[in-house]
Amino acid sequence: MSDPAIAVLMLLVLILAIFLGFPVAFTLMALGVAFGYYAYFDPHRMWRAFERAVENGADGWTLTETWVGGFFNNRIFDLFVNQTFSVISNDVLTAIPLFLFMGYIVERSNIVDRLFKTLFIATRNLPGSMAVAALVTCTLFATATGIVGAVVTLMGLLALPAMLKARYDVRYASGVICAGGTLGILIPPSILLIVYGATAGVSVVRMYAAALLPGLLLAGLYLIYVIGRAVLNPNLAPKPSKEEVGDHSFLEITWMMVTSFLPLALLILAVLGAILFGFATPSEAAAIGALGGVLLAAAYRALTWQRLKESTYLTARTTAMVCWLFVGSATFASVFAYLGGQQLVGDFVTGLNMSPLMFLIVAQLIIFILGWPLEWTEIIVIFIPIFLPLLAHFEIDPLFFGVLVAVNLQTAFLSPPMAMSAYYLKGIAPPGVQLPDIFYGMMPYMLIVILCMVILYTFPQIVYGLPNMIYGG
Known part of the structure; x- marks a missing residue:
């Protein structure tokens, strides 16, 4: 058996092991060492x-x-x-534990509950006001944490029972929470963009600038859909009564926004602004964010030793997972390339004589399918390196490709049968909420993600505009 055939066997064994449920990081390391021993x-x-x-x-x-x-x-x-x-x-990866800590400490600070109630009252006159409040809260909270499971679970505990009590359609309500909770892996400061930047050798700062407008575009498309559905079918989201929202003056609502929405928004803007305008590196800005999260929790009187200990433990556990994934992936990829696997894949793809558009479609389709059984971390560190050497042949910018991947991976959490957002929500939903209803509610958002990708390809300046304006072409 030739070395390239051994490399293909190596990849097939990896895929089989993943589907059998073996820990991905240790499987990568074990296969890298085992096949590498043969190679060297x-x-x-x-x-x-x-x-x-x-x-x-x-x-x-x-x-x-x-x-x-x-x-x-x-x-x-x-x-x-x-x-x-x-x-x-790796200096780039030091931002990961700091951003994770910021997210975990904010999650445990009771900020989201206050934010959701305030936004519901502030948007009470909009169609589907409670769904709008849930989507905006999900977007802001997901941006602060970047942890899909945490956002969907917490918002499922806070917003879903409230919407069901307000006679919202269960599919409509569950779809909003599942879709909004995934935005944190796209909108900066996103951990996914840090991991992609380190994998692809692309500046994380430029990645943040490139992904900001696409992330806001996708959130805006979600918002248009939520309000539009409520306008076309008011029975999906009945208008709240005065008893449900209470009687609040403009000054009261303003004060509620100042004390709930503004602190978290300022924390995110401070971190993101420091990165985008060159005041701090991503790691330094992440440190500022972590400190800001602690101060925010203290200001809300939610900073306890138990919560601090839990946040630190979860940060260490998640960081270790990501780092060992990188170690395993780097070892696996080096052996795979040494055996000629990368060259074999490259020759096969280039021999198909695909156009750049066709390559993009095929690559994004593969990533979409991989999103069913795999987490985004595994897709980025294992399979994206296979595509990266082919980008130069098709004259595709790794920056643009990375943004498309980040948008595409939203579907990994929204596409049945392995949509993790649905399982996160089902785990904490009231007994009457069935999994098929959650799946049905998520499907329109998956189509919106595809629409967003088409818009980005048609108008690439949405991706390039901000980084070119700030840093030059």
């Missing part, structure tokens, strides 16, 4: 060392040491150590 193994050097020991009259213990030493004298172990050190010392 030099039996002649091992036998020469053993023969020299025999010629020198070495005893049995020395011969055993020589044999064992020769067995482990394989460059794959050096590669594994070097990849581990490279990931751990």
Whole structure:
């Protein structure tokens, strides 16, 4: 069997192991080391060392040491150590634990409950006001945390029972929460964009600038859909009564917005502005955000030792997962390329004589399908590196490709049968909410994501406009 065939076998074993439920990071490392041992193994050097020991009259213990030493004298172990050190010392990745900590501490600070109630009162005259409030809250909270499961779960506990009590259609209500909760992996400061930037060698700062307008565009399309459905079919979202919203003056609503919406919005804008305008690196801005999250929790009197300990533990656990995924992916990718797998894939794709548009469609379709069984972290660190060397051939900017991937991965949480947002919501939803209803409610948003991708391809200046304006072409 040739080396490229071994590389293909390596990839097939990885896919099979993932579908069988093996831990992805450790599977990557194990396959990288196992197949790498074969790739880098030099039996002649091992036998020469053993023969020299025999010629020198070495005893049995020395011969055993020589044999064992020769067995482990394989460059794959050096590669594994070097990849581990490279990931751990990567300055770009230091922003991940800081942003995670900011998200976890904000999640546990009771800010979202106050924000949702305030936005509901402020938008009470809009069609589908409670759904609008839920979507805006999801967008802001998802931007602050970037953790889809946390946003969908928390908003499912806060907003879904309130909407059902207000006689909202269960499909309409659940779809809003599931779609809004996924926006955090697209709108900066997004951890996905940091991981993609580190994987693709693209500036994280430019990625943030490029993804901001597409993220707001997608959120705006969601908002248009929510209000439009409520206008066309008022039975989906009955108008709230005065008893449900209470009687509040303009000054009262303004004060509620100042004390609930403004602090979190300012925290996000401060972090994002510091990055985009060059006042701080992503890691430094993430540190500011983490400190701001702690101060915000303290200001709301929600900072306790237990919450601080939980946030720190969750941050360490998630960061370790991402870092070991990077180590495993880097080791796996190096061995895969050394065996000729990357060249084989490249020759196959370029031999199809596809146009750049067709390549983009095929690549995004593959990513869409991978989104069913895999998390976005696994897709970015395992499969995106396979596409990256092909971008130059098709003259596709990695920046533009990365934004399309970030938008596309919204569908990974919204497309049945493996839509994780639906399972997050079902886990905490009232007993009357069925999984098929949640799936049905999410489907329109998946079509909106596809529409957003078409708009971005048709008008690429939505992606390039802000980074070109701030940093030049």
